[in-house]
Amino acid sequence: DQQVKQNSPSLSVQEGRISILNCDYTNSMFDYFLWYKKYPAEGPTFLISISSIKDKNEDGRFTVFLNKSAKHLSLHIVPSQPGDSAVYFCAASSSNSGYALNFGKGTSLLVTP
Amino acid sequence: DAMVIQNPRYQVTQFGKPVTLSCSQTLNHNVMYWYQQKSSQAPKLLFHYYDKDFNNEADTPDNFQSRRPNTSFCFLDIRSPGLGDAAMYLCATSRHLDRGPEETQYFGPGTRLLVL
Numbered sequence: 001d002q003q004v005k006q007n008s009p010s011l012s013v014q015e016g017r018i019s020i021l022n023c024d025y026t027n028s029m030f031d032y033f034l035w036y037k038k039y040p041a042e043g044p045t046f047l048i049s050i051s052s053i054k055d056k057n058e059d060g061r062f063t064v065f066l067n068k069s070a071k072h073l074s075l076h077i078v079p080s081q082p083g084d085s086a087v088y089f090c091a092a093s094s095s096n097s098g099y100a101l102n103f104g105k106g107t108s109l110l111v112t113p
Numbered sequence: 114d115a116m117v118i119q120n121p122r123y124q125v126t127q128f129g130k131p132v133t134l135s136c137s138q139t140l141n142h143n144v145m146y147w148y149q150q151k152s153s154q155a156p157k158l159l160f161h162y163y164d165k166d167f168n169n170e171a172d173t174p175d176n177f178q179s180r181r182p183n184t185s186f187c188f189l190d191i192r193s194p195g196l197g198d199a200a201m202y203l204c205a206t207s208r209h210l211d212r213g214p215e216e217t218q219y220f221g222p223g224t225r226l227l228v229l
Contacts (some may be wrong), residue, residue, distance in 0.1 A: 002155065043158075043203060043219075044203075044220045045219075045220065089155070089156070099210040100170070102155075103155035103156045103162060104155055108191070
């Protein structure tokens with residue numbers, strides 16, 4: 001039962017443009033959301049997170065937006081750079097099981113020069 | 114650099130032959146996790162250790178066991194691997210079980226297990 005869904009397996013964006021990665025969730029108990037980035041042959045690395053008390057969190061070129069009513073979050077990367085090419089995983093957790101991360105299947109982003 | 118190390122990076126085993134995957138960390142974190150990621154699937158938490166306290170996820174098969182002899186090392190034992198256990202196994206650590214960017218999970222590069 002996949003509670004976190006990333007419906008786009010891949011995305012291609014030109015360098016300098018905006019990349020938008022989407023994530024949907026089904027469990028209304030989720031109240032903390034994270035994005036991880038994974039390069040080939042490396043483990044996922046934490047990128048940015050957002051608590052359900054917020055609807056936006058920004059860190060440099062990366063911004064995460066949360067729409068609780070739609071159970072949807074998105075990661076915006078602007079401007080996109082070739083080094084951003086990686087697999088991006090969305091993850092969510094709930095206060096009831098604070099440590100347990102529920103991951104999506106990932107979206108492979110390719111930023112072309 | 115402080116990091117999470119997984120050895121070997123690739124492991125081939127025979128159907129039914131016990132296999133052990135290794136994880137070590139230099140972060141001195143209290144918590145160590147094991148995730149299973151099958152091809153094109155999301156990483157799935159199998160279990161975690163908080164110090165010496167072991168916590169199994171409800172749907173983790175009995176075939177999977179874990180040992181944590183000290184803070185730095187954690188092992189994943191698969192007693193009788195089946196073809197369906199072929200996957201990437203990711204080890205992760207965190208300082209505590211709290212949530213927040215300060216308590217993020219740090220992942221190793223993974224061990225890809227092939228079952229023949």
